[in-house]
Amino acid sequence: MSTMRILVAEDEITFRHMLKTFLTKWGYQVVVVSDGLEAWKILQEEDRPRLAILDWMMPSMDGVEICRAIRERKSDPYLYLLLLTSRDQKQDVVEGIEAGADDYLIKPFDPRELRARIHAGERIIELEDRLIRAQEALRELATHDSLTGLLNRRACLDSLLAELDRGRRAGNPVCIVMADIDHFKRVNDAHGHLIGDEVLCEVARRMQSSLRRYDTIGRFGGEEFLLVLPGCSLEEGVKLAERICHLVRSEPAKAQNKSIDVSISLGVAVANQPVPGDLEVLLGSADAALYRAKEAGRNRVEFSANLPSPSSGTPD
Ligand SMILES: [Mg+2]
Numbered sequence: 495m496s497t498m499r500i501l502v503a504e505d506e507i508t509f510r511h512m513l514k515t516f517l518t519k520w521g522y523q524v525v526v527v528s529d530g531l532e533a534w535k536i537l538q539e540e541d542r543p544r545l546a547i548l549d550w551m552m553p554s555m556d557g558v559e560i561c562r563a564i565r566e567r568k569s570d571p572y573l574y575l576l577l578l579t580s581r582d583q584k585q586d587v588v589e590g591i592e593a594g595a596d597d598y599l600i601k602p603f604d605p606r607e608l609r610a611r612i613h614a615g616e617r618i619i620e621l622e623d624r625l626i627r628a629q630e631a632l633r634e635l636a637t638h639d640s641l642t643g644l645l646n647r648r649a650c651l652d653s654l655l656a657e658l659d660r661g662r663r664a665g666n667p668v669c670i671v672m673a674d675i676d677h678f679k680r681v682n683d684a685h686g687h688l689i690g691d692e693v694l695c696e697v698a699r700r701m702q703s704s705l706r707r708y709d710t711i712g713r714f715g716g717e718e719f720l721l722v723l724p725g726c727s728l729e730e731g732v733k734l735a736e737r738i739c740h741l742v743r744s745e746p747a748k749a750q751n752k753s754i755d756v757s758i759s760l761g762v763a764v765a766n767q768p769v770p771g772d773l774e775v776l777l778g779s780a781d782a783a784l785y786r787a788k789e790a791g792r793n794r795v796e797f798s799a800n801l802p803s804p805s806s807g808t809p810d
Contacts, residue, residue, distance in 0.1 A: 498616065499523040499543035503533035503560075505552045505576065509601060513547060513732040516605050522612075530555030537564060537573065545573065545615050547599075550590065551577040556591045565594030570621045574615040612700075639713040641691055642698040650712025650720050655773060657724045658709075658765060669731030670766045671721040672780040673701065673738070676757045676792040678717040685752065692749035693756055697742055701758075706739050728764040728797060735760040743793055757793035759784060764798075 504510040510526060517524045525543060527533050537560070548557035555563075556578050564573055575593040579586060590598050596618065597611050629647040636795045637649035645653065654670065661668040675681075675697055682690035694717060701719060702711055714720040722743055723731055739760055746753035761784030765776050779798035787796040 495678040497523060498545065498619075499525060500612070501536055501543040501548075502526045503528070503530060503552060503557070504548065504549040505529065509549070509578070512605075513608075516608065518614075519548060520609060520612075529553050530557070530560060532562065532581060534560055537611040542573070544619050545574045545576070545612065547578060548595075550577060550586075551621065552629055554672060558595070561590065561594040569607065571626065572619065574618055576611060576615060580677055589672075602713040609634075615791065618720065625715055637686065640773055642713050642791065643697050644702070644719070645710060645712035647712060647714050650710060650722065651773075653710045653712070654720070654722045654776075655745055657722050658776075661724060661765065666725045667727055667764050667766045669723040669775060671725035671731060671735050671738075672714070672761045672777075672782050672784040673719045673721065673758050674760075674787075674788070676727045676759055681754060681756070685749070689749040689752065689754070693747045696747040696749070697756060698756060700741050701738050704734065704741060726764070728762065729763060731762045732795060732797050735762050735797075738809070739793065739795055745784075759787035759792045760795045761785070 498595060500512045500517055502510065502517070502524055503619050504513060505528050507528075510528060514524050523543075525536060527536065530548075531554040533546065533548060534555055537546060546560075547642075550557040550562055550793060557579075561575050561577065564575065570644075575595045575597075577590045578599040578601055579590065579598055580601040587598055596615065599611055606663075611711065637645060639646045644650075654668075660666075675694065678690065678694075681693055698711070698719065698746055699715070701721070705721070706723075708724060710722045712720050721734075723734065725808050726734070739758060743757045748754075749758045761780045763779035763783060765772060783796040783798045787794050790796065
């Protein structure tokens with residue numbers, strides 16, 4: 495944390511010099527300006543310092559104005575603001591804190607006090623970083639399947655809803671594919687769940703490698719996957735499903751020195767001009783097509799006829 499960057503905005507040369515000398519000595523990277531507007535500009539930058547020491551009285555924009563302006567716009571990540579003042583009346587300090595300063599220091603100050611206050615700021619920044627990391631980890635856990643790393647059922651339904659919405663606005667079709675590993679129970683029964691899990695991951699990888707950047711794939715259930723293909727017609731969706739079907743079948747999955755033959759069945763359906771509430775219809779059609787693929791002997795693709803379009807029946 496000691497390579498942290500700190501912005502110093504101070505118009506008096508003696509204090510500016512003193513701050514720079516100490517901060518550098520303590521191992522910080524220091525950005526120094528002598529004017530409030532310059533400080534404000536730097537604090538707008540993408541890679542701005544996380545901690546700023548702002549003098550109260552400065553030309554063009556004072557420290558309190560900067561604090562207020564910073565807090566008015568929600569800033570991510572948090573910017574820790576330390577205000578320098580030569581005034582020592584209580585009213586001034588209250589004004590500074592209310593404007594958004596996290597802490598203040600009265601000039602002239604003892605370097606040890608400066609250092610202690612910077613450390614307090616670093617603790618806040620570190621705490622915020624930990625919170626952000628924890629939130630990201632939680633989001634990952636809440637939206638992804640821990641075995642395959644694909645989206646989980648809920649997240650891929652969310653993604654489907656969002657794509658249907660986008661498709662409706664843009665007038666584009668949304669194709670979906672339900673895929674299910676054939677006789678997966680036999681793999682588990684014959685080789686155990688660890689190998690079963692590896693086979694599942696390998697199938698997931700092969701499917702994922704066939705997708706375009708804006709397609710999504712999720713683990714929908716045990717050995718069932720849902721693919722969402724925005725802007726894809728039924729024909730294109732079926733072609734992609736055929737390709738995936740062949741790829742999965744093309745060579746056995748390797749799991750713990752074993753080669754395991756694996757195949758999948760796929761059901762394709764499309765929403766041409768999705769109307770509200772047709773999520774279940776769409777999923778039901780893909781599921782029915784998948785069922786037919788299983789019935790017809792597995793390792794194949796079946797598709798559902800186009801869903802009714804909301805505009806009166808010009809077939810496409
Ligand atoms: Mg000043």
